Amino acid sequence: MKQFIKHIVIFFIPLFIGIVALFLVPVEKKFSYNFVKGECDNKASWIYNRIFIDNRNVDVVFSGASQTGCAIMDGLIEKELNKKNGENISVVNFGYCRRGRDIQYVMLKDLFENKKPKIAVIEVYEDEPKKSHPVFPYLASTTDLLNSFVLFNQRYISNIWKGITVRFEYVKHLVFNANNTSPQKFSPFGYRHSTRKVLNSVLKENRNIWEKRLASHKNSLIRKIELNYSKHYLEKIVSLAKQNSCKILFLYLPESGSNLKKPLLFDYYKSLGDIIILPESIIHDELNWKDAMHFNDSGAIKTSDFILDKLLVEKIK
Amino acid sequence: MFFNSISFFVFLFITFLLFWKISGFSSLWGKVVLLISSYVFYGWWDWRFLILIIISSATDFFIGQLIFKSADKKRRKMLLLISIFVNIGILFVFKYFNFFIDSIQSLIGVFTTESHWSTLHIILPVGISFYTFQTLSYTIDIYKRKIEPTNSALTFFTFVAFFPQLVAGPIERAAKLIPQFEKKPVFSYPQATSGLKLILWGLFKKMVIADQLSVIVDSVYANPNNFTGWGVVFATFLFGFQIYSDFSGYSDIAIGTARLFSIELMINFRTPYFANSFHNFWHRWHISLSTWFRDYVYIPMGGSKGNHHKRNILITFLVSGLWHGANITFVLWGGIHGLFYIIEQQVSRLIHINKGVKSVSGFMLTFILVNLSWLFFRAESLTHLQNLTATIFSADAENLTGFLRLIFENGNFTEQGRVLVFVFPVFIIIELFIGERTFADLLENSPKPVRWSFYYVVFMAILFFGVINAAPSFIYFQF
DSSP states (O other), X not given: OHHHHHHHHHHHHHHHHHHHHHHHSOOOHHHHHHHTTTSGGGHXXXXXXXXXXXXXXXXXXXXXXXXXXXXXXXXXXXXXXXXXXXXXXXXXXXXXXXXXXXXXXXXXXXXXHHOOOSEEEEEEOSSOOOSOOTTHXXXXXXXXXXXXXXXXXXXXXXXXXXXXXXXXXXXXXXXXTXXXXXXXXXXXXXXXXXXOOOOHHHHHHHHHHHHHHHHOOOOHHHHHHHXXXXXXXXXXXXXXXXXXXXXXXXXXXXXXXXXXXXXXXXXXXXXXXXXXXXXXXXXTOGXXXXXXXXXXXXXXXXXXXXXXXXXHTSOOO | OOTTSHHHHHHHHXXXXXXXXXXXXXXXXXXXXXXXXXXXXXXXXXXXHHHHHHHHHHHHHHHHHHHHHOOOHHHHHHHHHHHHHHHHHHHIIIIIXXXXXXXXXXXXXXXXXXXXXXXXXXXXOTTHHHHHHHHHHHHHHHHTTSSOOOSOHHHHHHHHHOHHHHTTOOOOOHHHHHHHHHSOOOOOHHHHHHHHHHHHHHHIIIIIIIHHHHHHHHHXXXXXXXXXXXXXXXXXXXXXXXXXXXHHHHHHHHHHHHHHTTOOOOOOOSOGGGOSSHHHHTTTSSHHHHHHHIIIIITTTTTTSSSOHHHHHHHHXXXXXXXXXXXXXXXXXXXXXXXXXXXXXXXXXHOOOOHHHHHHHHHHHHHHHXXXXXXXXXXXXXXXXXXXHHHHTSTTTTOOHHHHHTXXXXXXXXXXXXXXXXXXXXXXXXXXXXXXXXXXXXXXXXXXXXXXXXXXXXXXXXXXXXXXXXXXXXXXXXX
């Protein structure tokens, strides 16, 4: 038995060396952003293009999950800002499907390295997400990936595995010169348009879910541990913005049925930056929702108009 | 939990360590580890499946004891019928009920439109056909006084649920497997390393050959109208290799995994595509199932004795086809093989030619016919089958552009094209070398550096050419 285990260990030593070597290979950003194509309407490819290929600067960036993607008409805000300010201001919607502060951090980090945004509007929800974003390990650099061992990143091990996968696929890409990053046509803005209207039963179901969720109470220590991962990355985002002289604003985008007038961590966000709270007339109008969690075009127009007023008072250029 | 998943290897590692640690103190507790881990493995899909396997195991354990103790012929027969009724009943309800209802409705629908019988909304438990046949053979063998029942419920339950072969065989016989569970396990270095080699080769066959070929095959079969006749024919031949690599790959992993626990399972495939006759093919393809049908269906019907030889062959193949799935296409596939088998027997008696010529022509004919018959197996319905055959016989059958695009696009090989052009021929050569042995026996007399280098090459081929993300599940799990 001992000899058997010894031989297995010896056999796998080169493999472990190979894995370590994989982490030393810097993965091209183009590859990693395109690796996750096929989900979220290929938004990662679009974001790559906007950061690394598109020559236009980014003055205002909206970062968040699909809620941001469906609520912020970046094209409309840009047009109105330019009209009213008479300047050439560029606005982008980086809302990427599913919640997770780590991926927002990685994308903003890449953005700050290539553009000079003056305002970053960060989406906040009723509560902070508890887990790492599933796409984070594909986009994160080796340092960011290994440093994500923060109490308590529930997905650390699976993230490392995904990190190995993407790096290995990159090596395969180099070896075979695989043509999986073929040029694509990109729309100029990141807003996800929809004219769909939500069913009343769906809104009702969401209200019930929230009633139950808010009625249940969690041990404060567990809650603190659970939120630590997201808070850690949110603070990193804020610090990154400060280093780049970029103002942080938080935008509260609640679900249709939560009925929470402000986020549960309101005071925490307040300590990091100003919070924009949407008027209830937008949130409580059923015609503004495409499903229980996302606005449709009607909701997005109203939200964008409301935010536009907030941005007009900021000095962008 | 699929054999080609990380979770399986973590599970296997833990089970292996626990088993050998605990077996050192007590073989009984070692068996407990195997049974629990087998139930964890099976329950991973859906814990409710465990209820069925426990019912099936308990029924046959007690009935086996009762049959053995009883001297009364009638009572013994009655007990055997109860066992068959329970096992086939479970199989019927979960696998065939909806098929029969639909078939009867279609039949009635020819005469009237007023038949709407409801079908059951149930899922097919993974591997139900495999363990049902395995446990059924136990009571039949006791009834025939071929074996004595085990007195240990733990041994019997482990025999039914042993995780390496639980979901897709090999379908083992109690006479071979139960004694292995009853003796104290002794770790054997050659056995364990040969197990690892089989696992490695099984993974290669599954992840590199089967999963990559499946991308081509699925594309063609999903939209046959986009391809021409030759495209469908090529895809059908590739499916032949896909299903072989998929299922024999699974069997290799199963046999290899069992060897890590000092358990020897039967060889299920012996390079069947090198067979020189249908008779020979069925002695090399899914051996555990074909011998099961031979022993428990064909021979009890009279086998080759008497005047009903051809009928017995045909019925055996039709039932074998139905075993594969509740679909008329599987029955047709079985029937076609039965017919080929019968025709071959008749014709080979009449033709007297040189042995070598007979062998080569037999190989070519068997290879072509076996692979073309996969069309019936792979088709999802009769309509799909009609669509596929219509494409094969369509007028523009000579144009291969659509099919070639799956292999070569934009001046580059596709991932599947690379495997088909560069890896697949090497795979065939290795299979030729393996012949009727196993991969574990290959290079056994070569020096260690040669062997290890070869295993590294196979390992790297899995990493570089295999489908690592979202690998499709093993085809035979559905049966």
